[in-house]
Amino acid sequence: MEQYIIKGGNPLAGEVEIGGAKNAALGILAAAIMTDETVRVDNLPDVQDINVLLEAISEIGASVTRVSRTSALINGSGIGSVSVDYEYIKKIRASYYLLGALLGKYKKAEVPLPGGCNIGSRPIDLHLKGFKALGAKVRISHGAIIAEADHLRGSHIYLDTVSVGATINIMMAAAMAEGRTIIENAAKEPHVVDAANFLNSMGANIKGAGTDVIRIRGVEKLHATEYSIIPDQIEAGTFMFAAAATRGDVIVKNVIPKHLEATTAKLVEIGCEVEEFDDAVRVVATKRLNNTNVKTLPYPGYPTDMQPQIGVALAIAKGTSIVTESIFENRFKYVDELIRMGADIKVEGNTAVIYGTEKLMGARVSAPDLRAGAALVIAGLAAEGITIVDDIVYIQRGYENFEQKLRGLGAEIERVSSEKEIQKFKLRVG
Numbered sequence: 290m291e292q293y294i295i296k297g298g299n300p301l302a303g304e305v306e307i308g309g310a311k312n313a314a315l316g317i318l319a320a321a322i323m324t325d326e327t328v329r330v331d332n333l334p335d336v337q338d339i340n341v342l343l344e345a346i347s348e349i350g351a352s353v354t355r356v357s358r359t360s361a362l363i364n365g366s367g368i369g370s371v372s373v374d375y376e377y378i379k380k381i382r383a384s385y386y387l388l389g390a391l392l393g394k395y396k397k398a399e400v401p402l403p404g405g406c407n408i409g410s411r412p413i414d415l416h417l418k419g420f421k422a423l424g425a426k427v428r429i430s431h432g433a434i435i436a437e438a439d440h441l442r443g444s445h446i447y448l449d450t451v452s453v454g455a456t457i458n459i460m461m462a463a464a465m466a467e468g469r470t471i472i473e474n475a476a477k478e479p480h481v482v483d484a485a486n487f488l489n490s491m492g493a494n495i496k497g498a499g500t501d502v503i504r505i506r507g508v509e510k511l512h513a514t515e516y517s518i519i520p521d522q523i524e525a526g527t528f529m530f531a532a533a534a535t536r537g538d539v540i541v542k543n544v545i546p547k548h549l550e551a552t553t554a555k556l557v558e559i560g561c562e563v564e565e566f567d568d569a570v571r572v573v574a575t576k577r578l579n580n581t582n583v584k585t586l587p588y589p590g591y592p593t594d595m596q597p598q599i600g601v602a603l604a605i606a607k608g609t610s611i612v613t614e615s616i617f618e619n620r621f622k623y624v625d626e627l628i629r630m631g632a633d634i635k636v637e638g639n640t641a642v643i644y645g646t647e648k649l650m651g652a653r654v655s656a657p658d659l660r661a662g663a664a665l666v667i668a669g670l671a672a673e674g675i676t677i678v679d680d681i682v683y684i685q686r687g688y689e690n691f692e693q694k695l696r697g698l699g700a701e702i703e704r705v706s707s708e709k710e711i712q713k714f715k716l717r718v719g
């Protein structure tokens with residue numbers, strides 16, 4: 290079991306390069322198997338979830354060639370099975386994208402129920418409702434979802450909750466259905482747009498992605514493409530809050546500033562300077578942060594995947610802040626760990642009332658999930674003394690070279706796996 294050990298107190302300073310968006314890449318890699326021609330995907334993030342999905346698609350017969358750390362060639366012509374039976378696939382949320390991809394291409398898919406971070410009950414009823422509207426029969430058998438159809442036919446689908454996963458999944462299946470599909474109340478996240486752009490580059494006919502009405506004209510075949518994934522706005526936002534919480538000065542490079550608007554607005558509100566460039570943002574925090582209120586919402590609202598990170602910053606801000614989580618019911622698990630570091634936070638239902646404290650103290654804490662884990666690392670960087678974060682396997686699901694990137698900004702952080710290494714770090718940092 291690996292841990293991060295951190296000596297806090299250094300303001301982060303310098304430049305950090307952001308990788309490709311995990312949640313866009315997961316949809317795009319699943320969609321890549323929808324053609325029998327070779328697809329090249331660039332700017333893949335080098336994270337655990339991507340490796341798991343690539344293994345899963347090669348397990349069903351697709352050929353996957355890693356041409357570099359961040360690029361892969363995928364050819365779906367050899368797929369011999371539409372049944373995804375891979376022991377790790379259950380661990381990732383995005384395994385559900387193989388349903389839409391396989392159903393669209395082969396009109397049949399059998400995929401284990403998805404896993405992912407335990408941040409709420411996370412039903413996939415809307416995905417299944419969409420597949421059914423396209424004419425598929427859907428059943429659950431022995432922990433797997435089986436969806437099949439003689440023909441998929443375009444349909445008018447209204448999503449009663451805004452869902453990123455359902456929007457992308459239905460878009461994939463509908464891309465190869467007969468006729469026209471309209472998805473209403475679609476999610477507008479940048480990764481929805483990226484998945485649509487990718488499918489269009491393969492010959493799909495999808496219009497309106499990025500608005501709440503997506504129109505899809507089904508095509509019979511998709512073809513080869515070369516595509517580069519958008520930058521990860523959540524990784525970027527995490528570094529922006531790390532800069533803020535440590536009163537640092539960080540240039541976050543290779544981003545699309547427009548995708549960071551909600552994060553930037555909150556950083557400015559709590560007293561940071563945020564300078565925007567064409568493909569970078571600079572975050573400067575020179576004094577103690579101010580309090581604010583924030584509510585998570587679908588894009589372009591403040592992202593739920595950035596909720597724990599702002600929670601940590603507000604824990605050391607002046608005054609009282611209120612954080613409302615409106616997407617997932619179980620996303621405050623980092624709060625108990627933060628309290629162990631000296632934070633003063635009360636959670637009631639989907640609201641956390643954060644009474645800012647002057648400083649946090651290093652402690653041994655556990656990452657309860659991906660973003661909460663990253664937030665606890667930020668807490669450790671801002672805290673006085675040594676913090677050890679356990680269960681970093683969650684963090685590795687979504688952050689590439691996290692500790693190297695932080696070290697590049699002056700953080701004292703090591704990935705360790707034994708008591709001996711912990712002692713060595715403590716001796717070194719004094």
Ligand SMILES: CC(=O)N[C@H]1[C@@H](OP(=O)(O)OP(=O)(O)OC[C@H]2O[C@@H](n3ccc(=O)[nH]c3=O)[C@H](O)[C@@H]2O)O[C@H](CO)[C@@H](O)[C@@H]1O
Nearest residue numbers: 312382383411412413414415416450452453454455594616
């Ligand atoms: C792999 C991936 O991209 N994960 C992201 C994706 O998760 P995921 O695709 O699971 O999230 P959704 O956007 O689907 O979920 C939004 C809300 O809709 C509800 N819902 C969703 C589907 C459904 O069939 N029925 C239903 O009720 C969920 O419980 C939740 O309350 O979007 C979330 C919201 O931006 C992010 O936090 C996750 O990081």
Ligand SMILES: C=C(OP(=O)(O)O)C(=O)O
Nearest residue numbers: 382383405406594659660
């Ligand atoms: C919650 C996340 O991932 P997943 O949906 O894959 O669990 C995330 O990326 O923050």
